Every structure is written in C-alpha cells, then in structure tokens.
Amino acid sequence: MNPTITAYQYSYITQQVNQLVSSYLAVNDKHMRQVIRDTTIENIRQLLPEDEPLAKDFLTGLIPDRLSRKTAAELLPMLEPLVFPFPTLSTKQLGKLFRKVKKLKQPEWSGLNLHTLTYLGWNDGGSQKKYLVAPFHDRLIGLQGDLAPETVKGVCAICQTIGNVALFVSTTKRSGLGTYTRNGNYICRDSAQCNRQLTDPQALTDFIEVVQPKR
Ligand SMILES: [Zn+2]
Structure with a gap:
C-alpha cells in the first residue's frame, strides 16, 4: 500500500x-x-x-x-x-539545514506523529528560538527565528487559524555594513497543533517567501 x-x-x-x-x-x-x-x-x-x-x-x-x-x-x-510521513532527519541532516546555528537543539522525534506534519517546527525555550523545516520548491529548507516569550490570541500566519500565537522574528537581509532587515509574523507557539490546523499549504509557502533570508 x-x-x-x-x-x-x-x-x-x-x-x-x-x-x-x-x-x-x-x-x-x-x-x-x-x-x-x-x-x-x-x-x-x-x-x-x-x-x-x-x-x-x-x-x-x-x-x-x-x-x-x-x-x-x-x-x-x-x-x-x-499518508506520506514527514521524513525523519538525522542530526547531520539537520545540521546542514542550519549551518549557522552552533548548538542546534534537536526536535523530540519520539513525541511527533510524522503523518500529521506538513512541516517540522520546534522551540528552544532556553534561547527563545523556533526552528522550522519545511518543504519549499521540492526540497526541505531550514528557517530559524526569535520566538517572543509572550503568547497571545491571534491568527497564525501559517495555518490561518485563531489560536495561541507568538511573534516569530527572522532576519531576512544582512548588509556588509552590519545593518539588517527583520521580519515579524505571529505563528502558533505549538507547531504540532499548527500542523493539525493546517489544511492548505499555500499560506505556509507564502510565509516562507517572506521570512527566508534574501541575498
Ligand atoms: Zn498555526
């Protein structure tokens, strides 16, 4: 089957x-x-x-x-x-997706139902970061951002559902002079919950277009 x-x-x-x-x-x-x-x-x-x-x-x-x-x-x-399961990624594979992150916290694979994941997202509470691995143009890409400690009620930019969201801020552009552009979006704090609410992948693609680093 x-x-x-x-x-x-x-x-x-x-x-x-x-x-x-x-x-x-x-x-x-x-x-x-x-x-x-x-x-x-x-x-x-x-x-x-x-x-x-x-x-x-x-x-x-x-x-x-x-x-x-x-x-x-x-x-x-x-x-x-x-259901196509989300692929299990080794520590090495994840390292390649997040080359600039020195000590990447690993997702807790054992607690995940891979059949419910359109994307993979996990939080590093210690450094207040969120990491995302998502399909984009037929490959998986890694995205990281700062996740605000406050949770508010609002619409998630990824699943388009009202729930407990937090501000996710990513750096989208760095210039040689030390200036950079940052972009903020409210997304579900709990990415497993977000995936259960995600029934249309278009908003995820739009989100990635906006938050991914630009050259
Ligand atoms: Zn969501």
Missing part, C-alpha cells in the same frame, strides 16, 4: 470528522444529520484512493448516525498508512 494523502489533507479529513461529530451534538433533526454526514463523507471520499480497502472501511466507519467522538478518534489513525 503506497501513501497517496498529504499530511495537510489528513488534517483536513480530521477536521471534517471532528466537525461532523460536533454537529451531531447540535442538530436534533435526523434528516439534517444525514445531509451533513453525506456531505462530509463526500468531501473526504474525494481525497481517498478509489478501490483501497482501508479507505472504504474508513468511510463505512463514518456512516453510523451520531458517531461518538471516541469512535471517531479511533477511526482516524486507520488512514495513516495512506
């Missing part, structure tokens, strides 16, 4: 299922619930490979009326074999 779904599509599917479960708590009319369920299943079906038994089983699992949150949470991991 080969993966065919991206992590952001998997996040979209997860959101669709969660919205369906929430609607069951709010909608008393059975016919209305059926309409919502059919729409949800159709939205998800379009992203799944046809004739894949796993995908069929997953969709069948969504049919019962008033599906519980617990059952839904158990169904979703069924799809993970169909």
Whole structure:
C-alpha cells in the first residue's frame, strides 16, 4: 500500500470528522444529520484512493448516525498508512539545514506523529528560538527565528487559524555594513497543533517567501 494523502489533507479529513461529530451534538433533526454526514463523507471520499480497502472501511466507519467522538478518534489513525510521513532527519541532516546555528537543539522525534506534519517546527525555550523545516520548491529548507516569550490570541500566519500565537522574528537581509532587515509574523507557539490546523499549504509557502533570508 503506497501513501497517496498529504499530511495537510489528513488534517483536513480530521477536521471534517471532528466537525461532523460536533454537529451531531447540535442538530436534533435526523434528516439534517444525514445531509451533513453525506456531505462530509463526500468531501473526504474525494481525497481517498478509489478501490483501497482501508479507505472504504474508513468511510463505512463514518456512516453510523451520531458517531461518538471516541469512535471517531479511533477511526482516524486507520488512514495513516495512506499518508506520506514527514521524513525523519538525522542530526547531520539537520545540521546542514542550519549551518549557522552552533548548538542546534534537536526536535523530540519520539513525541511527533510524522503523518500529521506538513512541516517540522520546534522551540528552544532556553534561547527563545523556533526552528522550522519545511518543504519549499521540492526540497526541505531550514528557517530559524526569535520566538517572543509572550503568547497571545491571534491568527497564525501559517495555518490561518485563531489560536495561541507568538511573534516569530527572522532576519531576512544582512548588509556588509552590519545593518539588517527583520521580519515579524505571529505563528502558533505549538507547531504540532499548527500542523493539525493546517489544511492548505499555500499560506505556509507564502510565509516562507517572506521570512527566508534574501541575498
Ligand atoms: Zn498555526
């Protein structure tokens, strides 16, 4: 079985299922619930490979009326074999992506679900830095910036969702005379949460265009 779904599509599917479960708590009319369920299943079906038994089983699992949150949470991991995982990077590979960082704090790989990551992001609380590894023009690039210690409610520049964001400031241009240009954006403090909310990669690409160092 080969993966065919991206992590952001998997996040979209997860959101669709969660919205369906929430609607069951709010909608008393059975016919209305059926309409919502059919729409949800159709939205998800379009992203799944046809004739894949796993995908069929997953969709069948969504049919019962008033599906519980617990059952839904158990169904979703069924799809993970169909999702392209984020690559595991060695310390050496990460070092190449962050050549200028002397003591790069490593991400905690064991705590990550690679099937939910469109990009990899982790914080170094000690130096108040955030590191990001993200796909950009068919390769992975490393980005770093200062992460403000304060968390505020706002819209994240990457996942476009309202949540707990912090100001991420990166240096985008250095001139020979010691002057430099800095760029600030509010992004989710918790990158794992950000990835779960990221259903469209365009904003991530736009973000990288803005924050990456310019020559
Ligand atoms: Zn976010």
